[in-house]
Amino acid sequence: MTGLDTATLFAWCGAGLIGIGLYGFLANRHMLRRLVAFNVVGSGIFLVFGASGARRADLGPDPVPQALIITGIVVALATTALLVALVIRYADLAGRATLPEDEPGDDGKE
Amino acid sequence: MILPALAPALSVAVPLAAAFLAVVAPRPRLLVGVTVPAMLAVMALAVLGVRQGGPLVLAVGGWEPPLGIALVADGLSTAFLVATALTIGTVLVVALPQFPIRQNETRAGWAFWPLAFLLWAALNAVFLSGDLFNIYVAIEFVTLATLALVALEGKAKQVEAAMRYAMFALFGSLAYLLGVALLYAAHGTLDIGLLAQLPAQDTASLVAAGLITAGLAAKTALFPFHAWLPPAHAGAPAPASAMLSALVPKASFYVLLRFWFDAMPEAAGAIALQLLGALGATAIVYGSILAVRQNRLKQLVAYSTVAQIGYLFLVFPLAGGSAEPQPWTAGAWTGSVFHAVSHAFAKAAMFLAVGHAVLAAGHDRMSAMDGLTRRMPMTAFALGVSAVTLMGLPPSGGFTAKFLLLTAAFASGQVLWAAIIVLGGVLAAAYLFRPLARAFLPDRGRYGTVPRAQQALPLALAMLSVVLGIVSAAPYDFLQTGRPAAAEEGLE
């Protein structure tokens, strides 16, 4: 990946996104924020994957990663949809959107 | 004989079709009655095919890898397929009275059946797939079906357990996905067979290997990532937790086995292998200590899963890291597969039996076991036999696995793992005999019982793990089909 052609640039951008997203995933306590972070990391990984498929500008982007990324995006959506439903249901039942052990102050462990 | 070649395809198609029917026309008695025998027939076909013609490789859609996806049914995958079929088959029959479809359809009554069949299809898809990205989709499929099953009861504790599980599972699948992406970027193929022939020492492959191992370890609830398993498996309804505890962590462990022993045999550095072994050993000790302190039955059995999963990871220091097989690698590798399969039967039997005890007593505290031998002798016997397997005492499959791992530990001079294995057995006895002893206490006649016909099923499943211990020569040879170099016995 010599020089700064489009593929390398976006691959580095993807790596950066993974770092940012992972931080969001670890640091945030609110479930929806962690879900946003999860999607950011996901799209970062797809960016790395897609950029690695576009290294040969002359041949055009490699269709296999593209297909896999579309599958990945749909799977990520499915996971997000289930998580959102879980978070809403948990908020109705327990009145909070964080796991007990993440709740600062009150002891999570019953 | 083209029929066996269809076995891999059918073993995914049949449960999917059953699931679609379960969604549209929920008649569980009919569905289970048709699907379970059909699947057992398909499994018999697969075993026959693999025994005669060696591994069955099916290029889906006629496209050969690297372009298409190859479904591989060799000794290892067929063993897991058969274990899954027998376990889920029994669980479904046991679940029939617990999730009935009366005239007004209930939420859990409807949802359990499609989810169970889909989990079955997902597990079969994982065990058959020879393509790393396809494994990603199948593992995600397993995780989502498990999430739904864990939260099926719908109370705050279960939803919380599902969310905690989701956090670990999401991290796991992202790490695995990134690893697969890097591998494709580095080698241009995702097929395990083709990857094996490529040299894998460049940075991208090593980073990918690390990510894939971390991701799958999180999904298998290996020691540092085990916090989600006990609440999730204890919270789910008994038939569901039987499927979850017995099979789901095994799916991600199976992928680890495929990755480290088939895709990149030389890539593992010694430190990585010892680290995995150390984490497994800590899991055994930590899981057992926590299991001893539990006073709820389902929690105790769930923590025992955390401990038993530790045994599986001992295969890496014992047999990993080198392509050319030492005499003991085949023994250690087969030992860990024996452990995985016999643990699946025993754990499923134990969760079902505990489920019946909890059903009869109305609560899942230890006192639910009082006087079990008089009220429900078959359930007590099933608990006893499955406990024997989990402790690795003869004549169970667990003992054969423990013996193979021990022989490999001594043959390869890593005596520490031997001590851990034996200590694990004694600790397992410590936390399993506590509830079993209560079964002999006289019950004050306040608990009911479960019809005998239903009690027989967990017992049959538990006896399967004992049969595996007695008739173990045939499975041992069967597991060697498709292994790159089947080394001779583990001792000389």
Place this chain on the structure above:
Amino acid sequence: MSIATLFTALMTTGGLIFFIAGSVGMLRFPDQHSRLHAMTKADNLGLGMIVLGAMAQAGGPLVVFKLALIWILAVAASAVTAQTIARATLPGQADPEA
């Protein structure tokens, strides 16, 4: 610098100015309604000018039609959103809209 590229450059800079005006308006204006006003009016006009500029570069009539369609849809969408938000935040009138 053929006429078309000159025309596009002119129109896009014009559009840009309206966009900046709209954004500044949205940030600076005191209450909800005036901010909405600034947003929808200025940005849509800016978008219209940029679309016109792009049309000049377009290949065939089909692309021109597609660009026009984009502009119409954008205008319709922002109009509806502005109306709904405005109604939702009218003082005192509790709109049951979910």
Place this chain on the structure above:
Amino acid sequence: MNQALPLIILATALVPSLITFFLAEDRVWVRNALNLGGAVLKLALVVFMLAEVGRGQVYQTEFELVPGLSLVLRIDALSLLFVTLSTVLWLLTTVYAIAYLHGGKNLPRFFGFFSLCVFATTGIAFSGSLITFFLFYELLTLATWPLVVHKGDAASIRAGRTYLGYTLTGSAILLVGIVWLESLTGPVAFAAPPQLAGLDAWSLRAIFLLLIAGLGVKAALVGLHVWLPQAMVAPAPVSALLHAVAVVKAGAFGIVRVVYDIYGIALVQEIDMGLPLAAIASATILFGSIRALTQHGLKPLLAYSTVSQVSYIVLGAALFSQTAVVGGLVHLVHQGLMKITLFFCAGVFDERAGVHDIDEIDGIGARLPWTSVAFTLGALGMIGLPPIAGFASKWYLGTGGLEAGQPWVVAVLAVSTLLNGAYFLPVLYRIWFREPGPNAAAAETEGPAMLLAPPIATAALALAAGLFAAAALSPLGWATLIVERQYAP
């Protein structure tokens, strides 16, 4: 034919057990017929084999479980000695148990595990390789635990927990020793002992220690014996069969196998582990007898006496002389006969006259004459008075000790005989020469024939074993045959 015989004999114990488990509680007749039938059939087969093996015929079957782990069943003279003892006493104990537990609860479970336990004991006797021995050794633990906790009260659950704690840890240590040994020498079969001479002494000593410690738990060596007295809370037939025949003897039998069929007594002496083993055995003998002195319960007294008596066998095995080995092996049978008589009588005293402690036993001779006679015969045999069997084994052990140049063995035997006398004679005195206490329950009749026949039979057998010791088919004769055929140095 000789391939299938061991399996058939094992089946005579396994089949009744599996069927009994699933019989309903009230099918008493079928259950008793099944168990007694199995016992009688087994006895017949064993007698047939006594003749065959006597003529030098060896039965062996082997089938491989997994490479490196194969099940070998082999009947040689030593295994026959143990099997004959266990078969005869199993038949008598079943008769006794049917009478003793008549009308009790959970009987299908009891008799199921009872015959499963005998299946395991026969398996231990027949095992032709170390790993097969371990398989049945483990199965014995699992089969005996439910019997120990049979009553289901807090005391027996606690006793069960101690029992498991000791036995499972012991078997874990044993497994480590076995696998370590097999990793050095390959699968270990008793028929062809592995060449251990080449291996370094230290690992041999370590393995020897592991094996003896693992087996020592069941052989109730001092320090590892705690579970035995506590397991006395189990019903009388359980403590009779288990602690006189099955469990303790399995441990001692295992030690004999390890010392003679794996290491060979010469090698044991060479890595100088013979003396420490003899020392531990002697310590246990004395310790058991001393503790028995201080007991005031009848069954704990018998338990501690078992602890000390089993170590006679271990002592015999540890000494470097043929006669000592013969003494040890024959004591395996004699102690079984005598101790089971005492346990049967203790059970009858408890059942018919409600006697648990020694001071309640005054004048029981008048009320339960037959049982008291049997008890006296057993007790005198334990002390070692001729002509009862006990004397023969002590005599051989003593001469063996002298032969092996270990005179202190005779001293140990003498002191232990004195101690035996010290705790048995007062009991005998109370039985015969004391008037029954004011509240002693006057039993109307001594009890059903099925309850009295077994103790009398075993007492008679003990006496016969002593009187006809010289005969070829007597335990002593058989023991000398074993030593000459298999362990001649």
Place this chain on the structure above:
Amino acid sequence: MTGAIFDIVLCLLILAVALAAILGRDLFGSVVFFIVYGLLVALAWTRLGAVDVALAEAAIGAGLTGVLLVGAVARLRRGGVVEPTPPRPLARGAQMGICVLAAGLVGAAIAGLDPDAAGLTATVAQNLEASGVGNPVTAVLLNFRGYDTLLETVVLLVVLIGVWSLAEDRYWGGRPGLRQHAKPGGVLATYGRFLPPLGLLAGVYVVWAGTDQPGGAFQGGTILAAVWLLVAMAGLVDAPPVTARRLRLTIVAGPALFLAVAVAGIFMGGFLHLPPEHAKQLIQTIEAGLALSIAATLALLVAGPPQRGAR
């Protein structure tokens, strides 16, 4: 040259918006930034030449995920769920360290890659003719790696069943989601009538064009789901009850059809084998079935579990 500058600016913008989405103090703000981030990533995909992925990212990644998150934030705010306090600085520092390490690791792996590896572009091009479709991505998605897509559509079904099973027992049998209602003559209602014909046309076109140009069942299905949601929001139509047989048939139709074609393939040469001569028609039928089911499933996922009676 201008392309490189645009790319650099785009990357910086993406990273900035991602940071804003992660670190934003207000939850709703973060979600809005996430939607913007999604659109920018879609733009990045167009720059990389992967138009199919751009379409998918925009429609699914930014669009639908955005709607789900916005709906969730609104629902939590109505339930009075309060924001937890941020974590202790020490933990934050450690986590930052881990993330920089992770990004660095991925960067090292990328740097180590061979710059002119071509992946499977050539192989796909050779077999494109036999796959029966023009668009290579659709060829991979529905023919070469059709098995992946089959599993993926079933994943959507699993999640829908999972979401429905999170309903309260008393609402089972009811209609999914909340009852939307808008003033009959109001702006939203008229918009709800004005847009659907155009939306349906666009959706069906995208599904149809998928065989030879960028597009396909997933992107088309999402557009159709969006149209249905708009009409529902306009109060013109309501979701059928969860136990309705025809609703369940629609969500199962797509995967079931795909499975049927796959199993039928067994008699024509192998599981999921599409004979080249009529592969195109087969793929189009599969895409149509999938689009229908995906539209229904995605719409129902946004609507959520049943929260009201069946009246």
